[in-house]
Amino acid sequence: xxxxxxxxxxxxxxxxxxxxxxxxxxxxxxxxxxxxxxxxxxxxxxxxxxxxxxxxxxxxxxxxxxxxxxxxxxxxxxxxxxxxxxxxxxxxxxxxxxxxxxxxxxxxxxxxxxxxxxxxxxxxxxxxxxxxxxxxxxxxxxxxxxxxxxxxxxxxxxxxxxxxxxxxxxxxxxxxxxxxxxxxxxxxxxxxxxxxxxxxxxxxxxxxxxxxxxxxxxxxxxxxxxxxxxxxxxxxxxxxxxxxxxxxxxx
Amino acid sequence: xxxxxxxxxxxxxxxxxxxxxxxxxxxxxxxxxxxxxxxxxxxxxxxxxxxxxxxxxxxxxxxxxxxxxxxxxxxxxxxxxxxxxxxxxxxxxxxxxxxxxxxxxxxxxxxxxxxxxxxxxxxxxxxxxxxxxxxxxxxxxxxxxxxxxxxxxxxxxxxxxxxxxxxxxxxxxxxxxxxxxxxxxxxxxxxxxxxxxxxxxxxxxxxxxxxxxxxxxxxxxxxxxxxxxxxxxxxxxxxxxxxxxxxxxxxxxxxxxxxxxxxxxxxxxxxxxxxxxxxxxx
Numbered sequence: 001x002x003x004x005x006x007x008x009x010x011x012x013x014x015x016x017x018x019x020x021x022x023x024x025x026x027x028x029x030x031x032x033x034x035x036x037x038x039x040x041x042x043x044x045x046x047x048x049x050x051x052x053x054x055x056x057x058x059x060x061x062x063x064x065x066x067x068x069x070x071x072x073x074x075x076x077x078x079x080x081x082x083x084x085x086x087x088x089x090x091x092x093x094x095x096x097x098x099x100x101x102x103x104x105x106x107x108x109x110x111x112x113x114x115x116x117x118x119x120x121x122x123x124x125x126x127x128x129x130x131x132x133x134x135x136x137x138x139x140x141x142x143x144x145x146x147x148x149x150x151x152x153x154x155x156x157x158x159x160x161x162x163x164x165x166x167x168x169x170x171x172x173x174x175x176x177x178x179x180x181x182x183x184x185x186x187x188x189x190x191x192x193x194x195x196x197x198x199x200x201x202x203x204x205x206x207x208x209x210x211x212x213x214x215x216x217x218x219x220x221x222x223x224x225x226x227x228x229x230x231x232x233x234x235x236x237x238x239x240x241x242x243x244x245x246x247x248x249x250x251x
Numbered sequence: 252x253x254x255x256x257x258x259x260x261x262x263x264x265x266x267x268x269x270x271x272x273x274x275x276x277x278x279x280x281x282x283x284x285x286x287x288x289x290x291x292x293x294x295x296x297x298x299x300x301x302x303x304x305x306x307x308x309x310x311x312x313x314x315x316x317x318x319x320x321x322x323x324x325x326x327x328x329x330x331x332x333x334x335x336x337x338x339x340x341x342x343x344x345x346x347x348x349x350x351x352x353x354x355x356x357x358x359x360x361x362x363x364x365x366x367x368x369x370x371x372x373x374x375x376x377x378x379x380x381x382x383x384x385x386x387x388x389x390x391x392x393x394x395x396x397x398x399x400x401x402x403x404x405x406x407x408x409x410x411x412x413x414x415x416x417x418x419x420x421x422x423x424x425x426x427x428x429x430x431x432x433x434x435x436x437x438x439x440x441x442x443x444x445x446x447x448x449x450x451x452x453x454x455x456x457x458x459x460x461x462x463x464x465x466x467x468x469x470x471x472x473x474x475x476x477x478x479x480x481x482x483x484x485x486x487x488x489x490x491x492x493x494x495x496x497x498x499x500x501x502x503x504x505x506x507x508x509x510x511x512x513x514x515x516x517x518x519x520x521x522x523x524x525x526x527x528x529x530x531x532x533x
Binding site: 001002004005006008009012021022023024025026027028029031033034035037038041042045046049078079080081082083085121122123124125151152188191192 | 320
């Protein structure tokens with residue numbers, strides 16, 4: 001009586017299935033609840049991974065609801081890689097698909113924020129340019145410059161007050177979320193990701209910079225849709241976050 | 252044969268936890284080497300790799316894989332092999348080890364060390380995978396004995412004989428986890444000392460110690476769970492002494508992975524391991 005790894009995993013992931021024949025205790029009797037050690041180990045370890053990987057969702061839903069959701073999610077989406085630091089890429093879409101959570105429309109974006117923080121934490125290192133170097137350029141030179149951005153830099157666009165939701169649930173004495181759409185910028189000055197509110201138009205401007213546009217060309221693009229866009233504020237956020245790693249002045 | 256250029260010191264080590272970083276650098280106590288789980292250091296950068304690089308300047312490092320699924324029925328994950336090769340090349344650790352277990356099936360990773368039947372078919376497959384790994388990383392690996400909660404009716408080999416045959420065929424070394432021996436012996440009703448006496452101790456490049464939880468099975472029999480979440484119990488310390496009396500001093504690690512204690516508590520466990528090693532030095 002041989003037990004294949006397909007049989008083993010099917011029974012492990014579904015407690016309603018019988019323990020495969022051919023698994024024994026030390027006396028040769030059927031293994032019975034000894035098999036539950038494996039069922040329990042995977043549920044516990046992946047539930048813990050979900051709690052530590054999605055701290056904002058765990059805070060928003062509470063530990064007990066998070067346990068329940070994790071138990072459903074881990075069976076629908078077991079990890080596909082041994083790199084647990086990336087586990088849960090499907091969680092935002094999973095949250096968005098649940099009818100009982102439809103009234104919490106921002107959850108999927110909050111889960112994307114948790115994932116983006118992890119990506120920033122594990123991203124490649126990069127040396128930031130000295131802000132004084134940028135400051136030494138004449139204005140027309142600066143506007144003719146394109147920028148290299150750090151691998152840790154993350155931008156999240158959201159129709160929800162995502163920054164306020166994050167701040168309200170993680171910082172003491174933070175104000176209640178406003179009723180507005182908020183994009184979020186994540187930088188990593190050294191080792192700890194920093195989360196900031198990215199003003200409207202900032203996400204488009206960063207996209208244009210990533211595509212190789214100069215500051216001026218990126219600004220012109222953004223002003224078509226966001227005439228109020230304030231370049232100096234977004235540039236300051238990037239500099240403070242150590243997110244600019246190289247300059248290429250084309251002037 | 253142990254590769255002299257890639258050998259851990261025959262002293263006490265601990266499983267490295269990031270929360271102990273500053274304490275270790277401040278006062279490592281008897282700890283002479285550290286072990287990391289390979290998969291936690293496969294990001295592109297950031298604090299984990301920076302801390303590891305810093306620690307590697309002062310301590311011998313053992314890289315311990317928990318995700319390769321050497322016992323898997325399917326082929327090894329070539330992406331994961333490449334990541335292991337990269338990590339071992341970058342860090343040049345004193346040792347690389349993995350488990351006699353499987354964790355990946357049909358492209359799903361189950362984040363646990365799952366058990367294998369000890370048959371000729373398993374033996375062939377495991378040896379092929381170890382050959383492939385050793386060829387990829389360009390060095391000898393150590394293979395760890397598992398904790399068992401159940402046995403397979405189809406098994407035709409004892410675990411010590413199975414491991415000995417693997418070392419004979421592949422040239423790999425062994426990582427002897429004496430807590431796993433105690434857990435398996437209790438759960439399956441064999442003598443832990445008898446297991447050690449049958450083990451290929453000349454191939455052991457590292458010893459593990461750890462804590463376990465206690466439960467019971469359907470018949471009220473003790474069922475120990477390998478949790479790495481508590482102090483090492485006295486019978487496991489006694490089993491370490493029994494092992495070292497035959498093997499002589501070997502690199503000996505205390506693992507504490509869940510409910511991780513403060514550094515002083517973990518360092519005290521390492522001191523106890525160091526004392527056990529001291530008793531068998533001639």
